[in-house]
Amino acid sequence: MNATTFPLLAHPTLVVLLALASLPTTLIAQQAVPHAGNHQHAQHQTSTTGPHKGPLKAVGNLQAETLVTPAGLKVYLYDLGGQPVSVQQSRGVARLSVEGNAKRYRYDLFPSEDNALKADVDLSRVVGRQLTVDVQLVGAAPDTLAYQDVTVLSPAQSELDAVAITRQKVCVVSGKPLGSMGNPVAVQVAGQRLFVCCAGCVDALKANPEKFTQARPKVEVVKFTESDAALITKQAVCPVMDEPLGGMGQPIKLLVGGKPLFLCCKGCIKKVQSEPEKYLAMVYRDGEKGSERVRGNVVPAGTDAVRPDVFKVSDADKPFIAAQKKCPVMDEPLDAMGGPYKVNADGKAIYICCPGCAKKIAAEPQKYLAVLKSQGVDAPAIR
Known part of the structure; x- marks a missing residue:
């Protein structure tokens, strides 16, 4: 040679x-x-x-x-x-x-x-x-x-992660867009590599992986059909803005998990994409046929009291519990101390981690409603 x-x-x-x-x-x-x-x-x-x-x-x-x-x-x-x-x-x-x-x-x-x-x-x-x-x-x-x-040649893990983050879109714990809190954090749970928005969500995912690894409903923007007019009349309000459908022009039609859901404008699409389960439950009652509606941000008053003015939650509360996540009094996960429980704060439902927090909310309801508001949580009205 x-x-x-x-x-x-x-x-x-x-x-x-x-x-x-x-x-x-x-x-x-x-x-x-x-x-x-x-x-x-x-x-x-x-x-x-x-x-x-x-x-x-x-x-x-x-x-x-x-x-x-x-x-x-x-x-x-x-x-x-x-x-x-x-x-x-x-x-x-x-x-x-x-x-x-x-x-x-x-x-x-x-x-x-x-x-x-x-x-x-x-x-x-x-x-x-x-x-x-x-x-x-x-x-x-x-x-x-x-x-x-x-x-x-297989892609580098960083390249695979970038594709997975694009597909996942939102944090499986908080529902916030991935990247909105810095670089997403990868967590290996239940045989899956999932992403959360920040280190604060890692423990919640590891503690209860089954809760967060269930398949999310697919959200699609679709065209209107002739039968949609009756469905719009039946739904009546946008579940995101709680505004009448048609008040901002032609409503936007989505299929969420295969079910039709209407919004007042394009600006509401991202909200539904980030928390499809929440808005699907607001429009369709759990366990009932799709034609049954929950109007806007409203939940029924509690009927099963664990002590005066402190109530057990029902299926109708689930989307709002998922949105609130933490007790505004203790800043702990709602299920950390046997909760969540529901209390009436000036006509709105606040979820707490234990009955002991109810007195503070009763004393200063607007303070704790403001705490939730600062976290981007709009407490539902009690009907």
Whole structure:
């Protein structure tokens, strides 16, 4: 082999590269492909997974772990016992080809700080494509190490997260748009990788994953049909603004979980997209047929008292409990102390974590309604 056929010889000062130049071409070829006889080469070995989650392949008396990512290539070496082998005096070449493209791309491999031989190269354009990587290494063993890996380049986790965040749109705990509170936080629960708007929502998700991992109703903007006039008359008000439908022009029609829901204007669409369960429950009573409506931000008065003026909640309260989330007195989750419970604050329903908070709300109802208002919560009226 000469400098023309193997460009690594552009580094003549490196003894290991001179050693590579002196090797017979047939030796490298023999290690790259199987042939007759009892000698075992790399291609006869069964690949497993290495410490860095890359394929691990026996090459001569060593093992090579090859990582191909959108940021480039890395090769880690180990002895047959799995212990890392230093590559600080080693060099290499990787030749990469993409399925469907006859061209081969050559990259020099040099030592990195984490004891790998690496080539920094942008491979993001071939994500999802099958790649064939031919690797030749010198300096780590008496002979040149040569092997081939075939892999499909997967997106980096950051790229997968960006796609997932775009699809999820909102925090599964708070309902706020992802990104509105800084970088979304990834949480692995119930076999899923979900995102929350901030670190404050992580514990709530981990404590009750079943509550937050249920599939959210799909929200679609659709065109009107001839039958919609009767449905608009029946619904009467926008569940977001509590304004008469038609008061701001032609109502907007949505399908939420396959059920029609009408809004007063386009500005209300994002609210429904962020909390579809809440607005669906406001228009359709739980457990009843879709034609039954809940008018606007209204809940029935409590009937099952746990003490004077403190009531157990019902299914009709669920969307408002989901919207309020925390007790305005204790600033604790509503279910933290056996709640939620419902109290009447000047004709509006406030949900509390325990009956003990009722006295404070009774003494200063407007104070706690203002607390909720500052948090973006509009307490429902009690009918």
